[in-house]
Amino acid sequence: MRIEADEALLLQDVQVDFCPGGALAVPDGDAVVPSLNRWIEAFEAARRPIFASRDWHPPDHCSFRDRGGTWPPHCVAGSAGAAFHPSLRLPPNVHVVSKATTRNAEAYSTFDGTDFDERLRRLGVRRLVIGGLATDYCVRATVLDARRLGFAVGVPRDAIRAVDVHPGDGDRAIAEMRAAGATILEASDRS
Numbered sequence: 001m002r003i004e005a006d007e008a009l010l011l012q013d014v015q016v017d018f019c020p021g022g023a024l025a026v027p028d029g030d031a032v033v034p035s036l037n038r039w040i041e042a043f044e045a046a047r048r049p050i051f052a053s054r055d056w057h058p059p060d061h062c063s064f065r066d067r068g069g070t071w072p073p074h075c076v077a078g079s080a081g082a083a084f085h086p087s088l089r090l091p092p093n094v095h096v097v098s099k100a101t102t103r104n105a106e107a108y109s110t111f112d113g114t115d116f117d118e119r120l121r122r123l124g125v126r127r128l129v130i131g132g133l134a135t136d137y138c139v140r141a142t143v144l145d146a147r148r149l150g151f152a153v154g155v156p157r158d159a160i161r162a163v164d165v166h167p168g169d170g171d172r173a174i175a176e177m178r179a180a181g182a183t184i185l186e187a188s189d190r191s
Helices: 029-045 116-122 135-148 169-179
Strands: 007-012 050-055 095-099 127-133 152-156 183-185
Touching (some): 029 127, 050 135, 127 135, 135 152, 152 169
8 A cells, every 4th residue: 555645544433333233333334444454554654644533422412312313322432332443453643533522513524523624734634545434424424524625535445334324325425425536445556
């Protein structure tokens, strides 16, 4: 994998609750981990920044069904379900970005309500590789925001999985990200 000098890696919400057995499991969500571990290794070798975003909800978050939201309770701050997947090999110097941390504000994008944009710019980042969960929600929202903010974006296809609440949502999200200027990276593009 060739890593550019102005590039950073974002591991999007690879949390226990979004993986099989979790409160809001993405089908085959844990299948992103081997690919993301290869990206982590490459970014570490290139000494480029690695970020990991996470939902870090209060127990009465507005996205939860008992408050009229769409989803079952998930990724409650400090809970086992909010932890990063145990097989994800996060380096000790990973930059963690917590989102959706207040009870009345939803945040699918890692940029929404955080200082992520500022942190990237301070580090001279102009390009992002984004992988994780879920293609049709948080990955999509973060990629679209990154493009709107002027970042070049690559999305490894084998490092994302979709919820597909409606069949085809993941494919539509990929098409939307591509239309916004993101590059969908295939395994063969890694040389």
